[in-house]
Amino acid sequence: MHIDxxxxxxxxxxxxxxxxxxxxxxxxxxxxxxxxxxxxxxKEKIAFTTDSFVVTPMFFKGGDIGKVAVCGTxxxxxxxxANPKYLTTGFIIEEGADLNELERIAASMAMTAKEAGVQxxxxxxxxxxxKGGIYINTSxxxxxxxxxxxxxSCKEGDVILLSGNLGEHHAAIMSHRMEIENDIKSDCAPLKxxxxxxxxxxxxxxxxxxxxxxxxxxxxxxxxxxSACKVVIEEKALPVSPQVEGFCDILGLDPLYMANxxxxxxxxPKADADKALQVMKASKxxxxxxxxxxxxxxxxxxxxxxxxxxxxxxVLYGEGLPRIC
Amino acid sequence: MHIDxxxxxxxxxxxxxxxxxxxxxxxxxxxxxxxxxxxxxxKEKIAFTTDSFVVTPMFFKGGDIGKVAVCGTxxxxxxxxANPKYLTTGFIIEEGADLNELERIAASMAMTAKEAGVQxxxxxxxxxxxKGGIYINTSxxxxxxxxxxxxxSCKEGDVILLSGNLGEHHAAIMSHRMEIENDIKSDCAPLKxxxxxxxxxxxxxxxxxxxxxxxxxxxxxxxxxxSACKVVIEEKALPVSPQVEGFCDILGLDPLYMANxxxxxxxxPKADADKALQVMKASKxxxxxxxxxxxxxxxxxxxxxxxxxxxxxxVLYGEGLPRIC
Numbered sequence: 001m002h003i004d005x006x007x008x009x010x011x012x013x014x015x016x017x018x019x020x021x022x023x024x025x026x027x028x029x030x031x032x033x034x035x036x037x038x039x040x041x042x043k044e045k046i047a048f049t050t051d052s053f054v055v056t057p058m059f060f061k062g063g064d065i066g067k068v069a070v071c072g073t074x075x076x077x078x079x080x081x082a083n084p085k086y087l088t089t090g091f092i093i094e095e096g097a098d099l100n101e102l103e104r105i106a107a108s109m110a111m112t113a114k115e116a117g118v119q120x121x122x123x124x125x126x127x128x129x130x131k132g133g134i135y136i137n138t139s140x141x142x143x144x145x146x147x148x149x150x151x152x153s154c155k156e157g158d159v160i161l162l163s164g165n166l167g168e169h170h171a172a173i174m175s176h177r178m179e180i181e182n183d184i185k186s187d188c189a190p191l192k193x194x195x196x197x198x199x200x201x202x203x204x205x206x207x208x209x210x211x212x213x214x215x216x217x218x219x220x221x222x223x224x225x226x227s228a229c230k231v232v233i234e235e236k237a238l239p240v241s242p243q244v245e246g247f248c249d250i251l252g253l254d255p256l257y258m259a260n261x262x263x264x265x266x267x268x269p270k271a272d273a274d275k276a277l278q279v280m281k282a283s284k285x286x287x288x289x290x291x292x293x294x295x296x297x298x299x300x301x302x303x304x305x306x307x308x309x310x311x312x313x314x315v316l317y318g319e320g321l322p323r324i325c
Numbered sequence: 326m327h328i329d330x331x332x333x334x335x336x337x338x339x340x341x342x343x344x345x346x347x348x349x350x351x352x353x354x355x356x357x358x359x360x361x362x363x364x365x366x367x368k369e370k371i372a373f374t375t376d377s378f379v380v381t382p383m384f385f386k387g388g389d390i391g392k393v394a395v396c397g398t399x400x401x402x403x404x405x406x407a408n409p410k411y412l413t414t415g416f417i418i419e420e421g422a423d424l425n426e427l428e429r430i431a432a433s434m435a436m437t438a439k440e441a442g443v444q445x446x447x448x449x450x451x452x453x454x455x456k457g458g459i460y461i462n463t464s465x466x467x468x469x470x471x472x473x474x475x476x477x478s479c480k481e482g483d484v485i486l487l488s489g490n491l492g493e494h495h496a497a498i499m500s501h502r503m504e505i506e507n508d509i510k511s512d513c514a515p516l517k518x519x520x521x522x523x524x525x526x527x528x529x530x531x532x533x534x535x536x537x538x539x540x541x542x543x544x545x546x547x548x549x550x551x552s553a554c555k556v557v558i559e560e561k562a563l564p565v566s567p568q569v570e571g572f573c574d575i576l577g578l579d580p581l582y583m584a585n586x587x588x589x590x591x592x593x594p595k596a597d598a599d600k601a602l603q604v605m606k607a608s609k610x611x612x613x614x615x616x617x618x619x620x621x622x623x624x625x626x627x628x629x630x631x632x633x634x635x636x637x638x639x640v641l642y643g644e645g646l647p648r649i650c
């Protein structure tokens with residue numbers, strides 16, 4: 001069965017779509033009340049964020065647009081030291097979208113939300129003309145567990161950790177589009193365990209960022225400009241799987257600019273770095289974590305190459321890969 | 326200048342778009358921090374909601390997609406007795422969209438947010454292929470000022486008030502699309518003053534709903550089914566402007582099924598009804614408020630016609646008008 005424009009009318013078909021797909025899968029007492037807003041009780045200090053997802057194809061190795069939509073917003077909350085609690089979701093559905101695919105996406109969102117410990121408490125559905133595509137916005141609220149984490153808090157001497165292998169989401173999407181057969185899966189994942197374990201271990205996290213569109217290069221440049229510091233990383237310390245490395249070699253891609261959906265950097269005081277690395281490695285999705293560099297006085301992002309050279313790493317310019325997330 | 330795919334890359338162009346359009350207009354200390362999430366201090370009891378907007382044309386008499394996007398979410402928060410505080414906004418922009426139009430939309434959102442007393446504290450931008458359209462999601466947080474307001478709280482004997490004239494948003498959009506010249510303006514407006522004044526006056530509001538897609542008929546049916554009651558309205562009590570009435574007569578439209586973007590119903594105890602009406606009439610956007618009906622024991626929505634008849638009012642079935650909000 002396919003969605004037509006009447007499913008966006010706000011009338012009978014909209015209600016049946018909401019009940020038979022969204023309420024069925026996202027089921028919880030708040031959502032089922034069908035009020036104009038969810039009424040919630042939260043701690044005084046919260047994090048609040050939003051993200052829209054337009055990834056194509058909608059289903060790919062290691063995930064789908066629904067999984068990415070939940071992970072993306074959950075991870076943005078975690079990066080501010082918040083424990084993700086509640087999500088809303090807004091669907092913009094192109095006419096002709098397949099109802100079974102929509103239901104698979106909703107089921108995947110529900111499963112990922114369960115893993116991340118968040119409830120989907122409100123939603124909205126619109127239908128537009130088009131070719132059967134689905135766009136998803138998720139917004140989220142988390143309760144702050146550790147205050148003061150900020151992109152502008154990095155200090156000279158701090159150490160930079162990366163939670164795992166670079167480039168996997170990007171390589172998986174690109175492989176699918178180019179019909180290249182390989183075993184590369186998207187890394188898309190909720191990073192709750194890594195973050196909450198770091199906080200519970202008492203690590204004095206100065207800054208965290210998830211590494212998504214624009215890749216590690218762009219994130220590190222944001223650190224450098226917001227914290228007014230120099231970022232120095234070691235090329236040989238960057239974790240990349242042999243499959244992704246091979247993929248990049250063939251296509252001339254640089255893992256530094258490739259998108260991930262389940263990786264973060266954490267910037268911590270030098271004294272906490274080894275413990276932070278142990279905690280990451282012992283956490284789900286953190287087994288390939290590595291110390292990749294440090295913060296110095298100065299400006300720019302510099303990468304030390306294995307041959308003793310230094311390369312200035314700029315932000316992504318132009319289009320990496322359209323509709324990657 | 327037009328937006329191309331590189332503006333969605335997450336790199337340099339995305340940053341320039343964010344700074345030159347969104348940060349410029351939405352300017353506030355939280356947004357300017359450019360963190361992954363906004364960190365906020367709120368009361369313990371909050372309302373949380375989301376809405377996506379796909380209205381076409383993007384500019385119309387009385388408003389634009391940006392104004393509607395702010396009003397829609399602000400009003401959904403108000404309907405639960407919450408004072409709207411913070412919004413996020415997610416833009417999905419089709420390649421070829423005009424940068425000046427995007428900036429006009431952002432400016433309109435900023436102005437409406439100011440009127441509604443909300444801050445836009447986080448955002449996201451994606452670019453997709455297409456024909457220059459712009460889709461906007463807004464999600465919002467409000468602080469609960471009055472608890473217990475619910476679509477399921479209507480009681481026998483309660484009185485139903487409508488805050489003003491029906492059908493204006495629908496008629497304005499339709500006039501624009503059909504190139505019919507008239508003076509009908511969209512009613513899109515933030516209903517903060519009406520709601521906060523009702524609460525401040527001590528009105529024991531049982532239920533509020535804004536009257537949007539699906540029209541008054543659909544909202545009243547939601548009241549009837551959620552509160553397990555009969556809803557009885559008087560046709561002659563329904564406020565409709567002469568312009569909209571004439572428009573409906575010519576095109577065979579029924580104001581009961583037409584979308585509004587600045588109207589609400591409030592269901593209150595009979596003892597509070599006259600005072601509630603006075604408060605509404607004295608509030609901005611409430612000057613045409615009217616008592617339109619009451620809650621009885623039973624089921625269904627019934628409208629008493631001026632000729633002594635009774636008509637059963639069902640929800641909207643099929644498509645009212647695509648992409649109305």
